[in-house]
Amino acid sequence: MAGEALLRMREVRKTFGGTVALSGVDFDLNPGEVHAIIGENGAGKSTLMKILCGVYPMDGGSILVEGEPVRIQLPKDALALGINMIHQEFANFSKLSVAENVFVGRLPRKAGFPLALDSRDLLLRTAEVLGRLRLPIDPGARLDSLSVAQQQLVEVAKALSANLRILIMDEATSSLNLRESEQLFATIEALKVEGISVVYISHRLKEVMDIADRITVLRDGANVGTFPRGHIEEAAIIEAMLGRRLRAAVKKAATRGPTVFSVTGLSIPGKVRNLSFELHRGEILGITGLSGSGKELAIRGLYGLWPSRIERMECNGEQVSISHPSDGLSLGITYLAEERKNMSVFPQLTIRENASVLWMRSVWRRFVVSRRREREASLQSLRRVNVKMAGAESPVDSLSGGNQQKMLLARLLMVQPEIVILNDPTRGVDVGSKQEIYQIIYQLAREGVSIIMTSSEIPEVTALADRVIVMSKGHKIAELSDAEVTTDNVLALVTQAAAADEHG
Amino acid sequence: MKLQNLLRREAILAVFIVLFVICSFFVPSFFTARNLINILKQSAIIGLVVAGLTITVIAGNVDLSVGSVVSFAAVIALTYTHADLSQTNISMTAQEGRPLLALAFSLPFLMGAAVGLINGLIISRFQANSVIITLGALSAVRGGALLVAGGKVIYGVKNPVFAALGQAQLFTIPVYVFIFVAACIVLELLLRRTSFGRYVYLIGANLKAAIIAGVPVARVQILTFVISGLMAAFAALILVARLNTASGLIGNGWEFDAVTAVVIGGTSLLGGRGSVIKSFQGAILVTMIINAMVLLNIPSSYQYVAKALIILTAVLIDIRTRREAA
Numbered sequence: 001m002a003g004e005a006l007l008r009m010r011e012v013r014k015t016f017g018g019t020v021a022l023s024g025v026d027f028d029l030n031p032g033e034v035h036a037i038i039g040e041n042g043a044g045k046s047t048l049m050k051i052l053c054g055v056y057p058m059d060g061g062s063i064l065v066e067g068e069p070v071r072i073q074l075p076k077d078a079l080a081l082g083i084n085m086i087h088q089e090f091a092n093f094s095k096l097s098v099a100e101n102v103f104v105g106r107l108p109r110k111a112g113f114p115l116a117l118d119s120r121d122l123l124l125r126t127a128e129v130l131g132r133l134r135l136p137i138d139p140g141a142r143l144d145s146l147s148v149a150q151q152q153l154v155e156v157a158k159a160l161s162a163n164l165r166i167l168i169m170d171e172a173t174s175s176l177n178l179r180e181s182e183q184l185f186a187t188i189e190a191l192k193v194e195g196i197s198v199v200y201i202s203h204r205l206k207e208v209m210d211i212a213d214r215i216t217v218l219r220d221g222a223n224v225g226t227f228p229r230g231h232i233e234e235a236a237i238i239e240a241m242l243g244r245r246l247r248a249a250v251k252k253a254a255t256r257g258p259t260v261f262s263v264t265g266l267s268i269p270g271k272v273r274n275l276s277f278e279l280h281r282g283e284i285l286g287i288t289g290l291s292g293s294g295k296e297l298a299i300r301g302l303y304g305l306w307p308s309r310i311e312r313m314e315c316n317g318e319q320v321s322i323s324h325p326s327d328g329l330s331l332g333i334t335y336l337a338e339e340r341k342n343m344s345v346f347p348q349l350t351i352r353e354n355a356s357v358l359w360m361r362s363v364w365r366r367f368v369v370s371r372r373r374e375r376e377a378s379l380q381s382l383r384r385v386n387v388k389m390a391g392a393e394s395p396v397d398s399l400s401g402g403n404q405q406k407m408l409l410a411r412l413l414m415v416q417p418e419i420v421i422l423n424d425p426t427r428g429v430d431v432g433s434k435q436e437i438y439q440i441i442y443q444l445a446r447e448g449v450s451i452i453m454t455s456s457e458i459p460e461v462t463a464l465a466d467r468v469i470v471m472s473k474g475h476k477i478a479e480l481s482d483a484e485v486t487t488d489n490v491l492a493l494v495t496q497a498a499a500a501d502e503h504g
Numbered sequence: 505m506k507l508q509n510l511l512r513r514e515a516i517l518a519v520f521i522v523l524f525v526i527c528s529f530f531v532p533s534f535f536t537a538r539n540l541i542n543i544l545k546q547s548a549i550i551g552l553v554v555a556g557l558t559i560t561v562i563a564g565n566v567d568l569s570v571g572s573v574v575s576f577a578a579v580i581a582l583t584y585t586h587a588d589l590s591q592t593n594i595s596m597t598a599q600e601g602r603p604l605l606a607l608a609f610s611l612p613f614l615m616g617a618a619v620g621l622i623n624g625l626i627i628s629r630f631q632a633n634s635v636i637i638t639l640g641a642l643s644a645v646r647g648g649a650l651l652v653a654g655g656k657v658i659y660g661v662k663n664p665v666f667a668a669l670g671q672a673q674l675f676t677i678p679v680y681v682f683i684f685v686a687a688c689i690v691l692e693l694l695l696r697r698t699s700f701g702r703y704v705y706l707i708g709a710n711l712k713a714a715i716i717a718g719v720p721v722a723r724v725q726i727l728t729f730v731i732s733g734l735m736a737a738f739a740a741l742i743l744v745a746r747l748n749t750a751s752g753l754i755g756n757g758w759e760f761d762a763v764t765a766v767v768i769g770g771t772s773l774l775g776g777r778g779s780v781i782k783s784f785q786g787a788i789l790v791t792m793i794i795n796a797m798v799l800l801n802i803p804s805s806y807q808y809v810a811k812a813l814i815i816l817t818a819v820l821i822d823i824r825t826r827r828e829a830a
Contacts, residue, residue, distance in 0.1 A: 305716060325717065335716065337713070342710075342712055343710075343716055344713050344716070345713065346705075346706055346710045348772075356702075357717045358717055360702055361718060368698055369702065411717075
């Protein structure tokens with residue numbers, strides 16, 4: 001792809017508070033090009049694109065469109081330049097028609113009657129846009145009669161109907177099945193034909209390698225390389241994404257302790273079917289799969305946070321059941337929820353009060369809380385996970401995301417658990433804290449704590465876990481251990497399973 | 505900087521002191537021992553309701569049935585202190601009155617606890633909106649009070665022990681004022697120093713997180729409603745002893761005044777933040793403002809408008825500080 005670049009971003013910098021999100025990133029986009037950006041959570045992908053869309057102002061750097069410097073300070077500046085974004089969660093009017101959604105805010109009026117909607121013109125123009133994208137969607141259909149995938153394609157049509165030059169897609173396939181993804185890729189091809197450039201953000205390596213003309217890898221807020229298609233191996237991309245530090249983490253030798261916990265026949269109607277596994281002492285067991293595979297629901301069902309049926313559960317050789325988190329705590333099992341803000345942090349309270357939440361249970365019977373003991377126990381636990389804070393009496397909101405996450409680990413560790421369940425332990429955490437959290441998890445396992453974990457990022461599970469259960473469509477399709485635990489193996493298994501589903 | 509923090513933390517106290525000084529200078533016969541004791545007397549009884557309600561509100565709920573519980577408890581208490589003996593026209597000796605006295609003391613508490621228990625059970629079991637559920641309870645309990653009172657106003661506390669609850673004084677200050685202060689301290693300690701109290705804050709700050717952390721959410725929520733019911737019953741006993749009368753309409757609108765005091769005390773209606781001591785200050789502040797208006801001969805219709813302005817101010821301050829914190 002030679003010729004003049006449509007878009008150049010140069011030395012773009014952005015910091016949030018003290019955290020550097022982007023440290024001088026360059027990014028180019030050619031006309032009619034599909035350019036993928038990949039990287040771990042917190043690598044700066046979304047921040048870079050939000051700057052391009054005028055959601056965040058940049059702290060430094062420049063943006064050039066067709067060689068001309070432009071100022072993008074508000075979303076409307078970006079729209080005026082023909083830059084539009086399809087969000088992971090899109091806002092639309094589900095009770096209105098496809099056509100009304102496509103032209104919302106710009107509905108055609110009848111000549112001479114400024115208040116009268118010209119429905120015929122509206123339907124015709126919508127049909128024209130849908131036709132350009134070769135989408136078999138009825139312009140008059142109500143939006144909520146369409147599948148999520150089709151609604152997403154309507155969003156693309158909406159962007160195209162206004163002067164579109166650059167379309168940004170953020171994790172567009174995360175909720176789509178294979179066939180739906182294929183349809184989306186066909187739509188992207190149709191956009192290319194029209195000369196529209198697409199920035200494609202995804203963590204699905206395979207699909208990125210298939211559709212992107214170029215791939216840019218971000219890590220720790222820096223561009224670590226831009227590669228044309230066909231010039232890079234998947235393994236090299238993963239290496240670039242994760243950096244050296246994670247590879248340096250040595251997998252433990254396979255000395256497997258006794259079984260401390262086992263589950264037979266865990267089922268959640270329509271989501272998880274007959275999942276069984278054992279957990280050994282001091283082991284890190286990963287449960288992985290694509291989104292929608294049931295990995296997160298299985299973990300929630302396990303801890304009584306989602307209605308599930310379990311044939312048999314054993315803890316240290318005794319039959320047990322967990323129908324509520326407090327049952328789990330009584331068995332020495334603690335749980336980290338996947339959403340920090342909604343499910344874990346108590347705003348307005350202090351760091352100490354947040355850390356000691358589970359510990360409180362141990363004094364519930366005694367009723368009166370010893371402040372001295374609470375402070376000592378909290379501080380000890382907070383220091384162990386190296387939470388950076390002004391003091392334990394500061395409000396919890398004063399901690400950065402990464403430090404809040406470490407504080408939550410301190411909360412789990414404060415009650416000396418035997419088993420720790422981690423549901424996406426590094427979601428929304430910066431790269432530095434991520435490494436620290438990995439070290440804490442390793443350390444726990446070395447101390448004999450058994451860990452069950454899942455993550456939205458497959459490489460994270462394969463990097464941490466000694467043994468991995470691979471799930472697809474609610475089924476356990478494989479169990480890998482030790483040297484077999486690689487991202488490549490997991491991805492191969494899930495794509496095979498998905499392909500088999502398509503044909504079967 | 506430090507002063508600023510202190511002012512923010514003790515905002516109500518600061519407002520109170522400023523208004524107190526202003527009133528002392530400009531409102532005739534405000535700064536007299538008699539009037540100041542009056543303010544304490546007027547705040548103390550509803551203050552007991554406020555103290556109990558504060559805990560419910562910190563847990564993220566609200567109990568609107570407290571006003572009705574006051575009236576039902578008052579009617580029950582008075583009915584049992586003078587019972588059928590009024591018809592025989594024989595004044596009771598303390599000895600004879602004892603079993604009835606025990607009922608007069610215990611039945612209102614049982615009723616208050618029962619109302620709280622039912623409110624709490626429904627709200628915690630279904631995670632129902634407490635405004636709606638306790639609004640229903642408000643109506644039902646008011647009905648109970650009117651039923652027992654038979655639509656009449658009951659007069660006369662015949663039992664001297666019971667009467668003492670409202671009449672006895674210590675250093676010219678009624679004993680129940682001391683009871684009020686003691687109750688506030690006990691409830692504040694319950695919030696600050698016990699696991700129950702911490703759970704109240706946790707549930708109010710983030711219900712979902714509390715459930716995941718294994719907090720016994722239902723038990724704690726139920727207990728907060730039982731406490732507000734018990735405190736309302738307690739207030740009713742003192743009210744009856746002091747007024748020497750009860751009816752199915754006594755305590756009408758107290759839920760509004762109590763919520764006002766709680767909000768002015770800086771307890772967030774969204775839960776997770778607040779303190780009994782602050783609500784105590786809120787209760788006294790409202791009473792003082794109304795008291796000053798009475799002394800200035802401002803018609804009572806304006807007092808209602810004044811209450812609205814006070815509550816609006818308090819909520820705006822709450823939103824402001826919340827935004828600063830975020």
